Amino acid sequence: MNADAYLVRLGLDPDAFVEPTLSALEQVQRTHVQTVPFETLAVTGDPFDESDDGDGVRLERPHLFEKIVERERGGFCFELNGLFNWLLCELGFDADRIAARVVGDDGAGRPPANHHANVVELDQRYVVDVGMGVPTMRRPLPLDGSIRTDDVGVSWRVVECDRPDETYTTQYRDDSDADWQNRYYFSDTPRELTYFEATCDYLQSAPESPFTGDPVVSRATGDGYVKLRPDSLVRRVGSEETEEPVEAGAWHRVLEREFGVRYRPA
Template identity: 70%
Template sequence: MDADRYLARIGLDPTDVDRPSLAVAERLQRAHVTTVPFETLSVTGDPYDGADDGEGVTLALPHLYGKIVERERGGFCFELNGLFHTLLDALRFDVDRIAARMVGDDGAGRPPANHHTNVIDLDGRRYLVDVGMGVPTMRRPLPVDGEVRTDEVGYAWRVVESDRPDETYLTQYREPGDDDWQDRYLFSDVPRELSYFEATCDYLQSAPESPFTGDPVVSMATDEGHVKLRADSLTRIVDGNESEDSVAKEDWHDVLEREFGLRYRAN
């Protein structure tokens, strides 16, 4: 992996990341989530090319580097956090891959290891550093000790103890202007290898009941909030408020490139 080229992909210079520190980790995370989109096109394919699915997701690191850095694509959590881990490691961070469970609308976290996140250790304190989520996106390192961190667009985040016997922690967020916390994902701070996620990755890109095998979704953090593209609509989220515009078939690829810097070509 060429770390300098990866940094250029997310708009940073090597001088911006001179040593492992909380400030550098925050710089890396924010740059990543506002530059590299969360997208499921490798699973669903182009919604207008007549194909039933995309080229598939492969977790081999050279493939991820080629896709995200060289071809300037995005991906979902196994890809984005999977490759981001290697950048953090190359920049001398003490970083672990961690398996998590995204919590659905029913409050359940299933299947196991349906989310890949990263945890760094700085001066004996552990922080989630996650660049692999859709909306809402975590923009800055989050302490695993319960401290609340609020980002620049008003989303508050925290990690609390889980009441489940099979997971230790629960990550929660609170939308701007809201008083209630919402569950995001469960996890235990146990280091894993990238190969640990392969079975769930294969399931999520092939099972009919998977949230990723339906309509395509592309999303990214912005300076004001978030932007999300589906097959027929573009949603902007600013200050927790959503506005939606329809997107015509003939305009979809132009919107994809304009809003996300992404030219989709299956390879």
Template identity: 65%
Template sequence: MEPDRYLERIGVDPASVDVGAVDLDTVGRLQHAHVGAVPFENLAIVGDPFDDADDGAGVVLALPHLYEKVVERERGGYCFELNGLFGWLLAELGVDTHRVAARVVGDDGDATPPANHHTNVVAFDRRYLVDVGMGTPTMRRPLPVGGEVVTGPVGVDWRVVESDRPDETHLTQYRRAGDDDWQDRYLFTDEPRELGYFEATCDYLQSAPESTFTGDPIVTIATETGHARLKRDSFVRESDGDEREEPVAPDEWHDVLKREFGLEYRSP
């Protein structure tokens, strides 16, 4: 780990970060920078969508491998990779942090399999959820573990409340601008875990036919007014609650990937 190089990867001047004395505001600044610089993507799993011979190199949950992928090769990843690596950075900067296993709640209310999401909890005056690997909607600021509502820069409200389920203690929810009802995002218990704890679920999510991550390519990144998303055949830009989608031809796909997400992916 070279913290300065990682900070430069997410567009933060290393001289602006006081190692060993990082406060909550700095963590929030790093979180906001991270989600706007490092895409949430599954190309290591699905490979090049236009090369039938490329099945993807796969996800390896080893910190040196994640550092090489995200920092040195300037790629993205999904939650186990992005939050796994960001948790390491926070620890190297002297932040009191630990990994937490969560369960993303699907549209049908299902929250399986266990540990299908990796997030981080940091401790300052109290405990805060810090997540840089969630796709959309994107959490851009530390979230108090205690019920207080935090409104993000693009108008999405977030909160952590007590869970009414016997198997998890907390529930993370969001509410988009103009909505009255809260939507469940993921359940978790604030119990420290090692990165290896997530290996079984990570292997399942990158191999099971029914997994969200083994189908079409997923590439998304936070923008100042919303987010951008690249599908197999279209590019979507969401800004201030409005979405615009335009078609993308196969011979243009990699150019859009580079221009809008800063990613270069070619088949091995």
């Protein structure tokens, strides 16, 4: 781990990080989700090149560093939070990897360990997550049920889970009058990165996986998010969402302009 290079990748001054405080944790999480995109091109390959099946996802930490920091790519949760945990520990935070179950459209959380997040111990325990698509968690979230509202007005909380196999539920809502939505279930049992290998292999290969169809590319912004599809760019600012068409010949230019990703098939 070269923590200085990682912080520079996030646009941060390495000399500004003197000790592991909550404010430092908030800053590095917020800048991470606004700089490093959630993207699945390693799984899907180039959407306009039938010969490109993607490089595949590998969870060895040196490989993740080379991909995300040196090549300035993104990744999905096992990659992003997998590497982020290494950075947090290098910066002096007491950070544990934890397994979670992202909730699908049917309300179920399956398969087990389909998401990697982190729990950091400071004045209390916080979920810290830089590995989600939309909606994106932008700041540390305490496990005590208190509500945290981010810079774009999305509120988050952690409540007790009603499932017998998990301890907590992470919830969010876009509006104060809206119902709380379950984002993922989790327990704060520490895990090794190798714990996620089987589910990672499944999610990058199974036809029913949400990641083996069209590529997913998204990034938080200071006032919303941007999300790239094979034929359009979705941009949300506050509560307003717009969608503009993207021609196949312009797709890679948009990918580089909006996400900083220079993708070329292996």
